[in-house]
Amino acid sequence: MAIDRRSVEQIVEAVGGAGNIEAATHCVTRLRFVLHDENAVNTKMLEQNDLVKGHFSTQGQFQVIIGPGLVDKVYDEMITITGGQRASKDDIKKAAGKKQNPLQQAIKTLADIFIPILPAIVTAGLLLGINNILTGTGIFFEGKSLVQVYPAWNDFASIINLIANTAFTFLPALIGWSAVTRFGGSPLLGIVLGLILVHPDLLNAWSYAQAKVDGSVPYWNLFGWHIQKIGYQGQVLPVLVSSYILAKIERYLNKHVKDSIKLLVVAPVTLLITGFLAFTIIGPVTFAIANAITDGVVYIFDSFPVLGGLIYGGFYALLVVTGMHHTFLAVDVQLIGSEGGTFLWPMLALSNIAQGSAALAMFLVFREQKSKGLAVTSSVSAFLGVTEPALFGVNIRYKYPFIFGMIGSALGGILLSINHVLASSIGVGGIPGFLSIFPKQWGVFFAGMGIVLVVPFVLTVLFGKVMLRKNPSRAAAGAESGTDASELTAAASETAVQASRPSGAKAERAGAAVNTADRTARTVEISAPVAGTVVALEQVPDPAFASGQMGRGIAIEPAEGRVTAPFDGTVLHVTKTKHALMLEDRSGVQILIHVGIDTVKLKGEGFVCHVQTGDQVKAGQLLLEFDRNLIREAGLPLITPVIVPEGQAGIESVEEMPAGLQAGGQQAVLKVHLLS
Secondary structure (H helix, E strand, C coil): CCCCHHHHHHHHHHCCCHHHEEEEEECCCEEEEEECCHHHCCHHHHHCCCCCCEEEEECCEEEEECCCCCHHHHHHHHHHHHCCCCCCHHHHHHHHHHHCCHHHHHHHHHHHHHHHHHHHHHHHHHHHHHHHHHHCCCCCECCECHHHHCHHHHHHHHHHHHHHHHHHHCHHHHHHHHHHHHCCCCHHHHHHHHHHCCCCCCECHHHHHHHHHHCCCCEEEECCEEEECECCCCCCHHHHHHHHHHHHHHHHHHHHCCHHHHHHHHHHHHHHHHHHHHHHHHHHHHHHHHHHHHHHHHHHHHHCHHHHHHHHHHHHHHHHHHCHHHHHHHHHHHHHHHHCCECHHHHHHHHHHHHHHHHHHHHHCCCCHHHHHHHHHHHHHHHCCCCHHHHHHHHHHHCHHHHHHHHHHHHHHHHHHHCCCCECCCCCCCHHHHHHECHHHHHHHHHHHHHHHHHHHHHHHHHHHHHHHHCHHHHHHCCCCCCCHHHHHHHHHHHHHHHHCCCCHHHHHHHHHHHCCCCCEEEEEEECCCCEEEEEHHHCCCHHHHCCCCEEEEEEEECCCEEECCCCEEEEEECCCCCEEEEEECCCCEEEEECCCCHHHHCCCCEEECCCCCCEECCCCEEEEECHHHHHHCCCCCCEEEEEECCCCCEEEEEECCCCCEECCCCEEEEEEEEC
């Protein structure tokens, strides 16, 4: 079916016209724009467009969600209308980078460095939480810990503590690996650099303060130049700056040293120069700067705890929306290394819960069943520490839940700040975040948790009910247009799917099935196309998938780099970058398999596709292979959404396999109930 040219023209008009488009490209689900002025975007016009399922702005790109199978046609028509040139993903990335100010670029750099190492930090945080339970006094027995009452558990707790502390002990090695990779150097040299900074021959950074008091700080004597012989455990700035210098030196030498002697020159010279600079200049200077920053933050929260808790607790969710929250990962790590605990992370955990509570309250405000389901699932995700589905899928869209979540979080932040509640580690947010809190402070933390559960929920429900009385259609939707956002999504999805499906007798039969009064349900089982652990779609770190705008389904954390056919059917579409494909079952049910998030950036590297558009496939047939290690090294999530795009004719409902289960073989992960 042909695309409605007028609808595409309206998209161009809504983003500010052809003159406002600096560059545009697309991936398997959305148009990606770099605009001269994002303030010129008419969001209301976009939301009323039948082709558009959603939109959001991130990292200098304005993204308009169209849907799989249709976005290619919309993009082609748009290029015809605007007369613009086709752009690659790299072109868009470069153009978007230019649109960012220095602060935004710095935030993005920090995010690119810390996000890849978060799994190690989260794991360490969880294990430290278990150790806290085993060794904390007064939790199970008055004045005693569990290991004191049951000494047999002591060594067990000791092993857990060793495993948990490893990520923090060798944190400079993790940061060195990620930072040098981000700056374009060799990851291996980054690891070695980090290990150099925490070498056992150096005075442990955590012993520095006492050694300074005792006058026992060791020194190197470089021809009369005395340099402190200390390590940088728990420090962030020294390894970040050193990694940048290392990458620059390595890249320079790689360009100017002959290939025949690179092995003997590049790595040794790079490490030697960077190592000397790290211990003589970079380390001492950045160590002092880091300590000054830490002292400043501590001073604010010690001297003005109410103000500190109000600002950080209240506005943390806003930091998440802007992406600035990534900068505080470094501050948290620095506080743990210098002060033995961070007072920022507990407030982050409460902010997660507050936004989840506000999203859950919308269950009582919404009228449409699908919106109710989104409110519940996104709130559960926020309660577990992943707030993006609740923020982008519900709260920001309807505004007042987001505001009430911030109010509740501010009140909780004040309580925690006044009582100096600390976390011994980071990485565990939401309700499980109590595992990171020192056990003696659990009582105050749980009191704060009560505040952020009750206040946003009650305020959101009351305000929503008031709106419902004044304007039923607007309150039920929460949108400015007075139409439920999920209805817009469903309408747009139906247009998208029908446009991409063949017309004729098959389409007529599907349409007849929908309009039949007496319907008998039948089921199409979709096997796992990827072996691995099933994850709720709401936990996918991409708002388009997590909010359900693309359709119902699940995601899989792959255990191997293979995608196989989940049923007998036809290959409808394979992306040029091979990271995603669409299939159609014999009954007409279509699914999208999207390997990883933002893997379009790899431009096909690491992917080997064994089928083409139009191929007939059998269940279990190998469709695609991908390099998991390469995707991880690129800092991209491996999690793979498997969705049934919205609006397909004849579908009654989609049933998902529970999260946490292991999928593989011919095991069904989705059941699509049809009407016939």
